[in-house]
Amino acid sequence: MSYLFGFVALLLAGAIVVLFAMLGELSSRVGPAATVDRSVTELSEALIGRSPDVWPDGLSVLGDAEEGLALVLSTACGSCKTVAEQLRSRPELASGNLALVISTSDAAGADQFVKQFNLERIPRYVDVDGDWVTAEFGVQVSPTALMFRRGQLTAALVFADVETVRAVRPPERQEANGQEETWQDTPMTTGRRV
Amino acid sequence: MGTELALGVATAAAAAVFLCAGLGKLAVPGPAARAIAELLEFGPRPAGVLVRATGVLEAATGVALVVPATRPVGVPAAGVLGAGFILLGVVARMQRVSASCGCFGSAQGHPFGLRNAVYGAALLAVAVVDTLVPYPAHPAQPALPLALTAAGCVCLSAWLHRALIISVLGPRARPSTPEGVGA
Numbered sequence: 001m002s003y004l005f006g007f008v009a010l011l012l013a014g015a016i017v018v019l020f021a022m023l024g025e026l027s028s029r030v031g032p033a034a035t036v037d038r039s040v041t042e043l044s045e046a047l048i049g050r051s052p053d054v055w056p057d058g059l060s061v062l063g064d065a066e067e068g069l070a071l072v073l074s075t076a077c078g079s080c081k082t083v084a085e086q087l088r089s090r091p092e093l094a095s096g097n098l099a100l101v102i103s104t105s106d107a108a109g110a111d112q113f114v115k116q117f118n119l120e121r122i123p124r125y126v127d128v129d130g131d132w133v134t135a136e137f138g139v140q141v142s143p144t145a146l147m148f149r150r151g152q153l154t155a156a157l158v159f160a161d162v163e164t165v166r167a168v169r170p171p172e173r174q175e176a177n178g179q180e181e182t183w184q185d186t187p188m189t190t191g192r193r194v
Numbered sequence: 195m196g197t198e199l200a201l202g203v204a205t206a207a208a209a210a211v212f213l214c215a216g217l218g219k220l221a222v223p224g225p226a227a228r229a230i231a232e233l234l235e236f237g238p239r240p241a242g243v244l245v246r247a248t249g250v251l252e253a254a255t256g257v258a259l260v261v262p263a264t265r266p267v268g269v270p271a272a273g274v275l276g277a278g279f280i281l282l283g284v285v286a287r288m289q290r291v292s293a294s295c296g297c298f299g300s301a302q303g304h305p306f307g308l309r310n311a312v313y314g315a316a317l318l319a320v321a322v323v324d325t326l327v328p329y330p331a332h333p334a335q336p337a338l339p340l341a342l343t344a345a346g347c348v349c350l351s352a353w354l355h356r357a358l359i360i361s362v363l364g365p366r367a368r369p370s371t372p373e374g375v376g377a
Contacts, residue, residue, distance in 0.1 A: 006340025
């Protein structure tokens with residue numbers, strides 16, 4: 001086996017490595033954007049205005065913060081895995097007062113879900129069978145984003161893209177002049193996809 | 195013969211890692227530059243220069259490891275890089291860096307941390323063994339490490355981009371729809 005063969009093989013392998021790296025970058029820039037579902041739908045049955053008496057471990061950040069966001073993800077839901085993958089590949093999306101409510105039929109499945117998508121760094125609560133989120137907020141759909149202001153639920157949105165839902169601003173309650181809550185800079189209405 | 199083969203395979207594996215990492219960083223320096231910028235609090239430009247320089251060094255080390263004439267340079271360079279990865283991994287873990295290391299030019303993957311330190315330790319171990327065990331002056335198959343490294347590069351690259359390969363060759367994903375909580 002001559003050196004020439006070895007060097008040619010190495011050169012070809014190097015070209016394949018570079019090609020894969022560039023295709024991977026191209027895919028990360030173009031692929032997901034072309035297929036991502038950017039619709040956001042308000043969940044009408046959610047118990048807006050509710051504030052839990054006691055926050056479970058992992059979600060205390062939502063009770064203390066001026067504004068917080070909880071993403072309800074189920075380990076058995078395909079869309080939730082897409083959302084988890086977004087959080088894994090773009091860690092900056094998990095910045096701020098963001099927490100996860102991981103709904104699962106068993107705690108071991110939640111652990112596996114967290115490890116699979118490298119979600120260890122994000123505060124989270126494992127909600128077996130979704131009992132807590134259903135009882136507290138009437139949420140029975142995932143993935144759902146729960147927006148909080150000072151621990152009070154201000155909006156519940158069914159979504160599929162974290163970046164889109166993070167750009168949504170929660171409604172402002174205008175209690176002083178008696179008006180109903182209004183959405184700020186958000187092209188979304190109850191029960192209608194945008 | 196057995197020792198020579200084992201040493202050759204280990205060295206070729208380390209060389210493949212260095213080559214994939216180096217060429218990956220040179221082709222797509224952005225993810226590693228973001229990680230370095232977060233870790234060392236550099237601006238984007240110096241971080242990019244540092245990543246490209248590291249990429250050149252890694253690729254050169256990968257080749258030097260498997261060419262007999264350049265092994266005396268390649269082995270210490272591999273050791274220094276391995277030790278550097280250990281140091282960066284530990285520091286990244288202490289600072290709880292959230293960005294992916296971008297080691298192979300991909301933004302996806304685990305955050306910069308202890309896993310990188312473990313990989314660095316493995317590369318350092320190969321360099322130490324290569325230093326302690328004398329490489330034969332006239333190996334039976336002199337080009338075998340080069341061929342093994344080439345094969346290792348292809349396999350490692352395919353593994354690193356398996357999601358892309360599956361998405362291209364596998365079945366088309368169905369549109370996702372909301373599902374029940376706890377389903």
